[in-house]
Structure formats: C-alpha cells, structure tokens
Amino acid sequence: MAEILANALRFHVQRLPAAEVPASDGTEAGPGAPVVFLHGLVVDNLSSFYCPLAVPLARAGHEAVLYDLRGHGFSERPPSGYDSRSAVRDLFALLSALGLDARPVHLVGNSYGGTLALHAALARPDRVAGLTLLEPPLSGPWVENMVDTLSVAALSLEDSQVPAELSSLRLRKAAKLTAIADALLNRTTLIDDIAAGRGFTPADYARIDCPVLVVCGEHSELVPGAAELARHTPRCTLRILPGLGHDVLKEASGVLREALLAHAAAVSRAGTGALIV
Template sequence: MTLRLRHRAAAGIGTPFLLVHGLSSNARLWDEVAVALAAAGHPSWAVDLRGHGESDAPKSGYDTATAADDLAAVIDALGLDRPVVAGQSWGGNVVVRLAAAHPKLPGAVGLVDGGWIDLHSAFPDWESCERVLRPQDIDGRPADAMRQWLESAHADWSATAKEATLANMRVRPDGTMERRLTIPRHLDILRSMWDDPPGPDLPRVTVPALLLPATGPDDERAAPVHRAAAALPAATVRWYPGSDHDLHAQHPDLLAADLLTLVRAG
C-alpha cells in the first residue's frame, strides 16, 4: 500500500512537521499551513491516509490504530527525527494513538479540534451514533453545486482552502462528484472511533501537546477539551472561539504560528 505525501521544503533545517487530516478529508487542506511552516524554516509533509485523497484504498485498515501505525511507517520511511505531528479532528485522535503507541517517534503533538473526540460518550449507543453521523450520499451531484456551497458557507476561506475541500471528492468527466472515501469505509472509521476512544491513550502521551479547539474555554463544547488537557502529562490549550472545525483552512497563518510553539516546547 502506498500513502501519498505532499512535501513542502524549507530553506532552513528546522524541526520537521507531519500533518494529518481528519475523516473524509485530505492532505491539501494543510497546504497554507505548510507554506507558513516552511517560511519559518521547517519542512513539512502532509499525508493522505489510506482511502483518502490520492492514497491507495486497500480493503481493510480503516481504524484509528492502523492509521497510527501507518503514520509510524511514514516517519520511519522518511527518516524524520522527532517531528512535530499535528492532526485535525479524527486525525488528532490518530496522532494521540501514535504518541501513545510509538512514544519515541514524535517530538511533540498538535491536536487541532480533535484528539479528544469520544463518540462513545457522546451517543447512547452505536445505532444512534451511526444514524446522526452517517455522511450524505453525494455521489452524482454536480461539482459546481459544491463549489457554490463552499463559496457561501465559507466566504472567509481562501480559494486554496475551498479547492482543497472539493478534493475530498473526485470530479467525474461529466462534472459530477463521487466520494474518495466510500460511505462504508467512512462508517468503519466511525465505528473505530466509537469502539476505541482516545481517553486511555492520553496519559501515555509523554511529549508536549498543544490542544487547539474551535471553541472558547467556557463553551459547552469545551468540557472534553478540559478533560483531555488534564489527562495529558504536558498540555497547553490555545482556544479558537467561534471558529470552524477546519481551523487549518480558516486560520492557516495563526494555526501555523501556534504549532511553531511546539518546536520550542519539544
């Protein structure tokens, strides 16, 4: 199996970054963050996880533990020395598992509105979770309709971020879309998140961790963030009140500046 990487070289030889997208997303959402990191002298690699983006889509392995092992294999293959590993949404959960299961690989972790997602605590049973979070079947819809929706829903995002979001789908020759990550595989990952929440892993993360939630400290959604920060041995929280879940798309420069603090911390 081959995972596709997007590499952003830097003039300096600073600490490298490995950037991990969320569920049904892709590496391109990190492009503008990677530009800012490279400008600060830090090379970066953003990975398309299996079944996502332009990576291979094997029949199995759509779970948090396998995704973390895939990241470990990427770090080893690239020869990265204690990189800062940042993950968004489900990617944050994957990064937590990586740091817990492979403690010698990351030098620090950035958790971008994820890493504390616990579906088992959020829903009374798996059937309720699946019913609420099952993605829409958008295969066959016009790609132009998605572009129009992105323009209206995310007017503050750059054209780069909007096109990166559109890349979560393939555009067929007839101008319609299809999901890169199929709905059954999406549900496999959701079921893994239900069965395997990050709580037990958090105390095992020995490296510095920066939590970057898209909420404020007093918001009702902040309780899991506070619990995760308390469980992590070395945690800092940088709040983004009133922001979108896709912080790396909405605030790439600000997010990059925050992630760079992990270089000093690690």
Template structure:
C-alpha cells in the first residue's frame, strides 16, 4: 500500500495538545514511532501488515506532521515522557511492543529506560543512539545561521532528503516528495527540528553523553530487543549495528542488504516477519539471545 492510501488518521488529546495517530486491529498492542522531521506515514506498510494480528498505533510525534508541538522545548527526554502520556491517553495499561525508526528508536529507548514495565519489547530500526556519526545534513542544522537557511521548505530539499533515505530510487516518488514538502511547511516544523538537533548533537555529530547514559540504562533492563539496519544507510551508518551488538549482546540483529535508512519500507514483508518472530518469543517469555542471521534483505 502506498503512503497516500489507507484509513484517515484521527486525533487524540495528550497533555492538552492535539496528537495525530492511526489505530487499527486487535491483539497485543504495538506502537510505531517515526524519525526526525518525518511522520507516521513512514510506517504505513507496517501498520497495514501488522494490524491483521495486533492492535497497532502509529503516532505523529509532537511537532511533527499533524501533532502540535509540546508546551516546552522538544528534547529526547520530553519525547520519552510523551510516549507514556500517549499510552495513558489511549488507555493502554498493558506492556506494548515499541518500534522506532531513527529518532523514534532513541525515543523508544528513552521511554523503556524510564518505564521498563510498560515495554514488552523494543525493535530499533536504523536507530539513533549507537554512534556519533550522522549525515552532514543534520550536523549542519546545529549551526544556527545555516539551520535557518537549510530548513526553508523547498521541493529541491525535499527531493534530496527522500533520495538520501532510500537506496532504491523507485521509492522516491512524486507523492513522497510532495508530502515531505507539505510537512516541512508546517508552521512549527523548523523550530522543532532545530530544538531536537541541538539537544541531540553538534556539528561534530551525535553527543556521547546522552547515548552512553541511555544505552547503559536500557541494557540494565534486559528487554527483548531487535536491532536492524540497512547496509546502505546514508543517514546513520550501518557500522552502528556493531555497536548495538556490543551494547545489547542478547538482542536479535539483522542487516538488510542493498537497503537504505528505512527497511520498514524497502523490505516491508521481511521486516514484518522479523517483528512477529521477536514478539512471539517475547510473549512466550523466551530468551532473545539468538541473533537473527545477518544477510540479504
């Protein structure tokens, strides 16, 4: 299913702020969290596949897409707290399976570190938090004068962003470019992007302090975890998967061959199978220290 199809998302109020989300299916609860400057549309294919067996929540993070910004600055700790408040708002009182891409992976880990009892499993997709290296495009946003220039919405910038995200150019459609431009034109989009970039990193890359603290806290809780990466990721390099294996030695891992920053789109069906296998083991209370074989996607 393309990003332009599927049921229309609706809204819920979280801490007095409008949040856009999409909820479908029945079964164990799943929450899908997108990356920086993105929206719940990055999980459309997964939402549709998983809703056949699970209660799936796709959410626009605050200040992204159809969700209003937080009342205060948009930071990683604030987004972690938001996840808990969202679960409260929609009445989810049992542990949930969290899936996070890029920034969404760091948000999922932040929430899991704070409220591990509410997390049934973690699936981290080309996730922020495992290394300093990040695309120059995001590092430049840490420089105030350049940030204002680079965050001016333009079709050219939207096209370059989509091309950087996907390995297969067939996914860089006119519809995706147009939607990315629409999202960038939201009145709060540039401000929220600047707040997040400055919270997470500098021109030199992702800050080590929050990464070290977060990974240490998450590892302490031994939550069933899957970490996957695309081997041609231009945003966060696939070498970060090695760091994930070192920090989370019991996690399942998988490297998708000839794939970019969003395996959940470029390798939708295989990615979905990896999730379901993780969740079956987690629900059965099995150990997750048998890594998924690394190989082609």
C-alpha cells in the first residue's frame, strides 16, 4: 500500500511486481506490458480487482497497478474535478509519478472505469498498449440514467443516519462505503461532472488502434453500446457472457481471469511487433 502524489492530489495505490516467468524455450521471458486497473463509480475501489484479476496477472509476468480514483476509497477527495479529462490527467500523472511513462500500459476498466480507459486511449494513444473493458457504459442514455440514479441516492443519503447506524452494528466496511458515497454525491461536483460529459462517436472508436477486449453480460443494458464499439473499432473483440447482467466482475471472475490473461499476453506480443493469433 502506498500514497502517491500526482496532479496535486494524494492517491492510494497498490503495485504488484511482475513475477519472473520463463519463456516457452526455457529462457527468461521479458515482462509483459504493465496492467493498470480503473474501477467504477462511488462505492467501488481498487479492492474489487485485487484478488480475482490483479494477483493472477502479476503471477503471469505483468506488473499490476491498482489505485483508488479521485475521491474514492482512500484517495484524496477534492470538491471538484470528477470529469473524464481530469480523470485522464490523474491517470497519466500517476503513471509518471510511478516511473511508468517509458512504455505503454494495458488499461483494464470496470463499468465507468472502462469509459475512462477509453477516454485515456483517445487522449494519449502513444501511452496505451491495449484495453480491456468490462461492462463499459458508452451511450448517452446510460449517462442520463446514471445521473438520475445518483441524484436519487444523493437525496437519500443527505443528512442520513445510516453510516452511524451501521457503525453501531459493527458493520464498519458498509458504514465507510456509505459515508464515502454520501461525501462524493453531496459534497463534490461528481454528479454534475458526469452529466456534462460527452459521449463517444463512431469516429472516436475508429481512432482506437490498440487491441481491445470488451466483456458484457448477456442481459446487460450496455450490450448495444458495446456492440457499436466493436463494429467501429479496428481491433476489437466483444465477448458476451450468457446468463449474466452488469456485474460480470463478481459473477464471472474465473472466466474473466482467463480472458484477461490471454488478452494481456496478446497486448504484450503486439507491443513487441509479434502477430496476434
């Protein structure tokens, strides 16, 4: 666990070193592209990735970097700056502070983190080697629905006694997450910043030149947006997991782990000029 100063903010960061993995010919293989994880909104944080995805990736030879987004988890919570541009600036400032600006990284984003990963690839294609997007919200209707949902949640949490009641019941983790949600929704510009965000266009998708893996649950409302991304992005694979909805990270961690390991290896081969098969 570490606290890193980047873009004038303190970020909570977990960094897992890449294990030494022998190549198929018995020689020592070089490290794979570093993998950076971006979590979802409000009650999410880096811990959702740690055991199911980050640890296996590190054991497979990829350095894994996890951090709590601005205002989330143990990272600093300023009153403003929750738009996608600020999040992208946070990301690349953090990578520079960690000394990871010498080679492109592989971004893994869950839910809203997938949206931020896509914005990062569009803003700095030279710094992004590949993308893995888990249930990424990409379309305009999602933004409207999310803003409505967050606004209702903000009203329910305002002056609420729920965190105190949870603490009294010794449900400390739930109390902390509820308190963070209240602070984000009622004392920052997060909702307004998300409402003001722009969507993606087919022209945006066509500009993404790195390997992309998109994973959605069969019953997720985000499948149409993911399908549009796959249609217009040159090197994109869309994988639909049967029987699942939005929360594929929790419900299909084993399937995701195998898919991500394979995609991370392909991203690393692409970075060395090798052919992806």
